[in-house]
Structures are given as structure tokens and as C-alpha cells.
Amino acid sequence: MHGERKKMFRLSELEEDALKEFFNMGLGMAADSLSQMVQNEVLLTLPKLKVVPYEEATHMLMDSQEEKLVAVRQNFKGELTGTALLIFPGNESLELVRTLLHEDIPLEVLTELEQETLLDVGNVILNAFLESFTQMMSVEFEFESAEFLKGSSRFLLDISSHLAAQKQSLMEGANEDDERAFVLMMDFKTSDEEDTQHTLSGFVVLLFSQQAMYILKRELEVILSNL
Amino acid sequence: MEKKMALIVDDSSLARMMVRKFFADGFKDWDLLEAKDGEDALAKAQGQSLHLALIDFNMPGMNGIDLAEKLLEKQPGLAIHLVTANIQERMQLRAEAIGIGFIKKPINQEKITAAMQGVAG
Numbered sequence: 001m002h003g004e005r006k007k008m009f010r011l012s013e014l015e016e017d018a019l020k021e022f023f024n025m026g027l028g029m030a031a032d033s034l035s036q037m038v039q040n041e042v043l044l045t046l047p048k049l050k051v052v053p054y055e056e057a058t059h060m061l062m063d064s065q066e067e068k069l070v071a072v073r074q075n076f077k078g079e080l081t082g083t084a085l086l087i088f089p090g091n092e093s094l095e096l097v098r099t100l101l102h103e104d105i106p107l108e109v110l111t112e113l114e115q116e117t118l119l120d121v122g123n124v125i126l127n128a129f130l131e132s133f134t135q136m137m138s139v140e141f142e143f144e145s146a147e148f149l150k151g152s153s154r155f156l157l158d159i160s161s162h163l164a165a166q167k168q169s170l171m172e173g174a175n176e177d178d179e180r181a182f183v184l185m186m187d188f189k190t191s192d193e194e195d196t197q198h199t200l201s202g203f204v205v206l207l208f209s210q211q212a213m214y215i216l217k218r219e220l221e222v223i224l225s226n227l
Numbered sequence: 228m229e230k231k232m233a234l235i236v237d238d239s240s241l242a243r244m245m246v247r248k249f250f251a252d253g254f255k256d257w258d259l260l261e262a263k264d265g266e267d268a269l270a271k272a273q274g275q276s277l278h279l280a281l282i283d284f285n286m287p288g289m290n291g292i293d294l295a296e297k298l299l300e301k302q303p304g305l306a307i308h309l310v311t312a313n314i315q316e317r318m319q320l321r322a323e324a325i326g327i328g329f330i331k332k333p334i335n336q337e338k339i340t341a342a343m344q345g346v347a348g
Contacts, residue, residue, distance in 0.1 A: 018241040021312075024285070025332050028312030041317040046238075046285060136333065227244040 011051065015220045020047045026132035027204060030125040037121065038099045043189050051213070070114075071149045071156050072122025076130060078141030080215055082208035084130060085156060086122045092202060093118055115148045122146050129204060137219040157207070231346070232275060234260045236268040236294065237283040237310070242332070246281060246310075249336050254343075265289030269297060277305055278346050281330070281339075284311040284318065295327050306345040310334055 011019065024047050031042040050056075068090035075083050088096060094110050097117045105113070123146045133139065149156055189202075208216065235246050243261050250257050260275065262268035264286045272280075280298055284291035295307045308328035311318065322329040328345065330338050 014240055017239055021239040021241045024239070025312040028314055028332065032314045035315045035317070041315055044285060044313055046287060224241070224244075227241075227248050 011217060011220075014224060015217060016049060018220050018224060019216065020049050022133060022136050023047050023049065023206075025136070026129040029132050030129040030204070033124045033128045034121070037124070038096070040099075069151065069153060069156055070118065072118055072126065073147045073149055073156075074122065074126040074130070075144040076141045077144065079139040080133070080141045080208070081212045082206060084126045085205045085207070086125055086202060087156065087205060088118075088202040090150070096121065096202075119146050119148050122148075126204075136223070137216075138222075139215060139219060157205070230256055230258045231278040232258050232260060234262065234268060234272055234275075234277050234280040234282075234298075236262045236265065236280070236286070236291070238263050238286040239283070242283065242310075242334070246334060246339070249334070249339050253336050254339070265291075265294040265297075268294055272298065272301070277302060279342065280305060280307040281310045281334075281342065282307060284309055284313050292321055292325065295322075296325055299325070299327075306342070308342045 027044060027047070031044055035042045069087050070090050070093040071085045071087045073083060073085050093114060094107070097110055097114050098105060100117055100121065101113070126146065127143060130141075130143070134141075233250070235243055237243050237246075243263075247259060247261070250259055257278075260271050260277075262271050265288050268280075268282070277298075280295070282291040282294055289297075291309050291311065295309065298305055298307060306328070308330045309318070309322045310330045310332060312332040314331045319329045328342060330342060
């Protein structure tokens with residue numbers, strides 16, 4: 001059953017385009033929230049979307065980013081189950097905290113505030129991002145509490161960690177090999193022409209269970225058939 | 228009645244399809260020119276007399292503001308609206324600064340109707 005499904009699962013070019021556009025709107029809303037918090041414009045790149053096994057997702061992150069990453073992870077479950085990660089390179093996260101607090105703070109104090117501040121920021125950004133889905137699709141889901149994570153890309157995307165949070169919602173008997181992820185990567189950075197040291201960049205990654213991917217595909221088919 | 232012409236520029240097929248549907252449903256006296264990026268838009272707009280342009284911001288190559296400026300050079304007074312998911316205040320100010328409108332995605336019939344208020348003729 002799963003083998004068949006795995007072979008069959010494929011987004012058409014148009015479905016992929018539509019999904020990218022939804023993500024684009026989601027990150028647009030998220031960037032607006034972040035922009036108000038840092039009182040600066042947030043520049044967005046064109047979204048890159050790939051449907052890949054988790055293992056490959058890890059490599060994608062490792063290829064483009066350094067080992068020490070900081071992330072806010074937001075699991076969501078319901079009709080749509082998955083994980084959203086807001087990821088910053090390790091050194092950038094402190095810069096974000098500094099920017100948000102608008103003052104020079106000693107490093108040790110900054111480090112203490114890092115977790116709390118990033119959780120607040122992550123919560124606002126990821127919620128704005130995910131809620132845009134509900135505007136376009138007839139899916140409902142609930143957010144769990146956001147978590148603060150620090151480590152390598154392998155650690156951040158560790159499937160067992162995500163599965164622990166979502167065990168009930170994943171397909172029965174699914175092997176790790178069967179699980180695939182939507183990896184959406186959109187880079188963003190704040191611009192600050194007057195002080196180039198106070199810029200930060202990061203990206204958003206979305207991981208969906210295989211079941212959630214079929215729900216998304218179904219929703220996309222409905223939306224596109226009405227156009 | 229003579230038909231009016233709108234230029235729709237967006238790299239997303241979905242976004243263009245949505246606009247196309249709204250026009251087909253509510254504005255049958257309009258013809259649409261569709262383009263997937265700035266270069267494509269300039270090529271297709273060549274020699275055309277446009278009444279309205281709805282332009283995405285974040286596209287491969289030229290961004291929507293740069294494209295709007297080029298279109299205004301060719302056709303001063305053209306009603307142009309930036310239609311974007313990038314809803315930050317600075318983006319809105321940038322659109323205002325060159326005298327074009329700003330529409331937040333997702334687009335709908337009401338937003339298109341409002342955009343048409345500024346269309347000449």
C-alpha cells in the first residue's frame with residue numbers, strides 16, 4: 001500500500017506552482033509580522049519547493065548552512081499534520097535578539113534572553129505563516145507549543161524527534177524510508193542600510209507527513225478545478 | 228463597446244489563473260495579456276494600449292517596481308497596481324513613491340473592482 005502510494009505521489013507542475021504561491025503568501029504575512037518587530041524591511045527570496053525524503057532534506061540544509069543552527073519548531077496537527085521550522089544560523093539568532101531589543105546588551109545577557117525571545121518571534125512568524133493556509137484551503141489544524149532547538153541540521157530535522165510529536169497522526173506502519181517531506185526553503189533577511197552588521201537571515205522549512213501531503217494534494221486539486 | 232486591455236504579470240500560474248477567473252466572471256469587457264515575468268511583460272505590452280496593469284513584486288529577473296517604472300515610461304498615466312504577498316509597509320510606501328497602487332494577495336473580485344476606479348476612459 002505504502003509502496004504504491006509512494007510511487008503514485010507526485011505533484012503536477014501546476015499543483016507545485018499553486019503550493020509555492022500559498023507558501024509565498026504565508027511567508028509574506030510572516031515577514032510583515034517580523035518587519036513590525038524589527039522595525040525594518042524583511043527581504044524575501046523566491047520560494048524553493050522540493051518534495052524529498054527526510055534524509056535528503058537534511059542534506060539540503062547541510063549544503064547551504066553551517067552546522068550550528070538555532071530553530072523554533074512548531075508542530076501542528078489536525079487535518080493537516082506537520083512541522084514548521086524557522087531556522088537561523090547560530091550566530092544570527094543572537095543578532096535577531098539584539099535587533100529586537102533595540103539596544104546593546106552584553107553577550108551573556110543576550111544569550112540568556114535568546115531562547116525566550118526567539119520563541120516569541122518564532123511563534124508569531126510561524127503562526128502567521130501557517131494561518132495563511134487556512135485562508136486558501138478548507139483544512140483545519142491546531143498548533144502545539146513552539147519549541148526552541150539548537151544543533152545541526154541533522155538534529156533539527158531528525159525524523160524520530162518529529163515522529164515522537166506526531167506519532168498518532170502518521171500512517172500506520174509507515175517506515176522511515178516512506179516518509180517524505182515537503183521542504184520549502186525561503187530565505188529572508190532584514191535590510192539595514194545604515195548598519196550592515198545588524199542584518200540577519202534565516203529560512204523556513206516545512207515538513208509534512210505523507211498523509212498530510214495527500215490532503216494537500218486533494219485541496220490543491222479542488223482549488224485548481226474551480227479556476 | 229470597445230474592450231479594455233489589462234496586463235497581468237505574475238510568475239505564479241495560480242495567481243494568473245485566479246485573476247483570469249475574476250475577469251471572466253465579472254469583467255467581460257476586458258481583454259487580458261498575461262506575462263510570467265518583467266521581460267515577458269515588456270515584450271507583450273509592446274505596441275499595445277493598456278488600461279490597467281496588475282503586477283507581482285517578487286519575480287525572477289526584474290521586480291515589479293522596476294517593471295512598473297518601465298511601463299510608466301512607455302505609457303505615462305497607466306493605472307498600475309502592485310499585487311503582492313509582500314505586505315510590509317515599506318513595500319507599500321515604495322509603490323506609493325512611484326505613483327502606483329498596492330493590492331495585498333490573495334486577490335479577489337472586490338480588489339480588482341477597486342483597482343478599476345483609477346482606470347481612464
